[in-house]
Amino acid sequence: MDTHKLRRRGLSRRDIIKTAAAAGTVASVGPFFHVNPAKAAKTLKIIQWSHFVPAYDKWFNNEYTKEWGKKNDTEVIVDNINLALLESRAAAEVSAQKGHDLFFFLLPPSVFEDQVVPMNDVYAECEKKHGKAIDLAIKSTYNPKTKKYFAFSDSFVPDPINYRIDLWGDIGMKPDSWDEIRTGGKKIKDKHKIPVGIGLSAEIDTAVAMRAIMYAFGSHEQDAEGNLTINSPQTLEALKFVKALFEETMTPEVLAWDASSNNRQMLAGRSSLVLNAISITRTGENNKMAIHEKIGLAKAAKGPVRRIGLEHVMDCYVIWKFSENIPGAQKFLVDYIDNFKQAFLASEFYNFPCFAKTVPDLKQLIAKDSKAVPPNKYAVLEDVLDWATNIGYPGYSTAAISDTYQTWLLNTMFAEAATGAETPEDALKRADAKMKAIWAKWKARNLI
Numbered sequence: 001m002d003t004h005k006l007r008r009r010g011l012s013r014r015d016i017i018k019t020a021a022a023a024g025t026v027a028s029v030g031p032f033f034h035v036n037p038a039k040a041a042k043t044l045k046i047i048q049w050s051h052f053v054p055a056y057d058k059w060f061n062n063e064y065t066k067e068w069g070k071k072n073d074t075e076v077i078v079d080n081i082n083l084a085l086l087e088s089r090a091a092a093e094v095s096a097q098k099g100h101d102l103f104f105f106l107l108p109p110s111v112f113e114d115q116v117v118p119m120n121d122v123y124a125e126c127e128k129k130h131g132k133a134i135d136l137a138i139k140s141t142y143n144p145k146t147k148k149y150f151a152f153s154d155s156f157v158p159d160p161i162n163y164r165i166d167l168w169g170d171i172g173m174k175p176d177s178w179d180e181i182r183t184g185g186k187k188i189k190d191k192h193k194i195p196v197g198i199g200l201s202a203e204i205d206t207a208v209a210m211r212a213i214m215y216a217f218g219s220h221e222q223d224a225e226g227n228l229t230i231n232s233p234q235t236l237e238a239l240k241f242v243k244a245l246f247e248e249t250m251t252p253e254v255l256a257w258d259a260s261s262n263n264r265q266m267l268a269g270r271s272s273l274v275l276n277a278i279s280i281t282r283t284g285e286n287n288k289m290a291i292h293e294k295i296g297l298a299k300a301a302k303g304p305v306r307r308i309g310l311e312h313v314m315d316c317y318v319i320w321k322f323s324e325n326i327p328g329a330q331k332f333l334v335d336y337i338d339n340f341k342q343a344f345l346a347s348e349f350y351n352f353p354c355f356a357k358t359v360p361d362l363k364q365l366i367a368k369d370s371k372a373v374p375p376n377k378y379a380v381l382e383d384v385l386d387w388a389t390n391i392g393y394p395g396y397s398t399a400a401i402s403d404t405y406q407t408w409l410l411n412t413m414f415a416e417a418a419t420g421a422e423t424p425e426d427a428l429k430r431a432d433a434k435m436k437a438i439w440a441k442w443k444a445r446n447l448i
Contacts, residue, residue, distance in 0.1 A: 043075045044328045048104040049083040052263075052279035052350065055286075059346035068335060074328060083204070083259060087406060093320065101323040102332065106204065106313040107405060108140045108390070108397035109151055113447055117319040119149035122330055126337045130355040137354035139390040140314045140397045144226075145448055151316040152333055154340065155351035158384045159208055159312035161298040162266055162280050163273040167192060168296075175273055177302040178216060178241065185249030188272045196249040197271030199257040200242075200415040202408040206257070207391075208310045209275045210414045214238045215310075215393055216303025221401060221410070221435070224394045226448055228439050231432040234305070239417040239424035246418035255415060267291060277312040278378065282348050285371040293373040297380045300387045311388050314397075315351065349378055399442045400435075409434055 046065070051057045057080060065076040081089060083106055093099030094115050103109075109116075119141065123133060137153040163175050171191070173184040185196040199206035214220065219234035246254075254261075262274040267284055269291055274280070284292025300309025319329045336343070340358035343351055349366055353359045366378040392401035404410065413431040416422040422430065442448045 042073075043077060044069070044102070044325050044332060045077045045079070045100040046102040046104070046332075047079045047081065047086075047089065047100040049086060049106060050080045051347070052260075052277065053282055053348050056343070056347040056350065059342070064336075064339070064342065064346075068332065072328070072331070074325075076332075097322045099320060099322075101319065101325045101329040103318050103320065105151070105316045105318065107316070108314055108392075108402055109316055109318055110143065110397055110399040110402045110447070111406070112318060113143060113146065113148065113150040113399065114445075115318075115321055116150055117321055117323070117326055117330075119152040119317075119319070119333075122152050122333050123149055125334045126355060130337060130357045133354050134356060134385060136311060136314075136385065136388065136390055139392070139395075140311075141316060142396060143398065143447065144396055145398075145446070151318045153314060153316050153354045154333070154337060155315045155343070155347075155354055156388070157277045157312040157315070157350055158352060158381050158388060159212070159275055159277060159300070159309050160380060160384075161273060161301060162276050163296055163298060164188075164194070164269075164271075164294055165296040166294050167194060167272045175298055175301060178213065178245075181273060181301055182241070182245050182249060185245070185272060189249050192272075194270065194272045195251045196245070197262050197265045197274040198245070198250065198254065199262060200246065200250075200254050200411070200418055201257045202411055203257060203259045203261075204313070205259050205262055205276065206411045206414075207405055207408065208312060210242070210410050211391065211393075212275065212300060212309045213242060213303065214410075215308045215389065216301065216306060217241065218303075218305035220394065221404060222392060222395045222398075226395045226398055226400075228400075228432075228435055230435055231428060235428055236424055237304075239414060239428060242414050243418045243420075243424060252419075255419065266295065275309070278348075278350055278381075281372070281377065282350065297377060299380060299383075307387050308393075309388055310391060310393075314390070349381070352381075352384065399445070399447045400439050403438045403442065404435055407434075407438075409438075 061078045065078055069076040086105055090103055136156055141149050141151040141153050143150055161175055167188045168174060168184060171184055171187045173180055175181045189195050198209050217234050217238040219232055219238045221230050223229050262276050263280050265271040266274050266280050267289060281292050281295050300307055317333060319326055323329055337355055337358060340353050344353060344359050363382045366381055368375045369378055372378060391397050391405055409431050413427045417424040417427040
């Protein structure tokens with residue numbers, strides 16, 4: 001039965017369901033044409049990270065999901081875990097073939113494509129009301145090889161520069177370019193004994209920061225077609241720059257940082273600059289810490305080739321093939337996008353929309369914030385899509401890209417070069433060899 005033709009004739013979904021039922025073909029008409037799918041399932045299990053802005057979890061867990069559950073006769077169970085445990089928990093659920101109906105990731109989960117329900121229909125349903133998703137979301141959740149959306153991204157988190165206005169003002173500089181960060185960071189460290197705080201360890205903020213530098217220097221893991229391109233003069237230049245940045249502006253403690261270390265150091269007054277989301281300033285504001293007034297935000301830094309950064313995290317949901325409530329999970333995501341402005345406000349501007357039309361007054365909202373000092377502190381994010389890109393730029397966030405990210409290969413490459421454990425040339429050769437094996441593995445699985 002061609003439901004698209006029926007719909008062109010003006011038939012409603014209810015009409016299509018009735019017609020399909022009469023023909024015995026209800027099961028074939030797709031996930032959004034079931035009658036009250038959530039009522040049959042009774043429960044919807046969701047796992048998410050413990051948000052860096054606690055107000056979001058309070059709203060999502062205690063308000064939004066409770067209201068959605070009542071409307072859909074479904075008990076929604078939300079489990080929150082530390083962000084560092086998401087990948088291992090996902091692997092455990094896949095191994096057991098049992099777990100949550102909706103699983104949330106902070107980076108594109110392309111390595112799990114064989115285990116998930118494609119999200120093509122979810123995207124299509126959302127696009128009917130809210131227009132096409134931003135390119136950042138598509139590049140992060142779509143596999144051009146298989147033509148499948150392996151995940152669904154509702155939002156992304158900007159990754160601006162957080163810097164001490166007083167310290168940078170004291171030396172008469174702003175951190176607008178990587179050269180200025182190196183030069184100014186050294187001056188501040190020499191004068192005030194306060195270092196730049198950019199991680200060089202096995203954690204997500206380091207992974208994002210090193211890629212931001214690479215892309216700004218014209219270096220990439222891959223080209224637009226997905227071919228491995230890490231071994232390049234531009235990557236070597238980026239490695240030498242990070243080595244100088246580490247030696248001149250930083251301290252060895254960054255070699256052991258976790259994902260919240262830069263937050264803690266900045267709020268403790270022990271870093272002159274970090275790359276992070278607005279969780280730093282929001283924590284300072286919400287906890288009434290005086291230092292938040294000294295922390296400014298800036299766009300991603302310019303490099304020799306371009307001004308570019310990454311999203312701080314890319315919020316991605318998957319529905320496992322073994323989920324016990326696939327239709328309910330799909331409906332939840334569609335309804336969530338319908339209500340995304342609530343999520344944006346509950347996150348205190350942390351979660352930016354992947355469907356821009358869901359927050360049409362975003363620029364006006366961030367231009368004047370009641371907690372920020374000055375009130376327009378967050379206005380710097382209004383053009384974030386002009387300088388934020390996806391992991392794997394200029395290509396897609398493929399399984400090979402995700403595998404490289406999750407095994408911290410680039411983090412290790414930069415740390416080895418920065419500390420002198422390896423020459424920049426040898427660190428690059430080691431990373432290239434390991435990445436060649438990763439690319440070969442995923443090509444053999446026909447996912448790239």
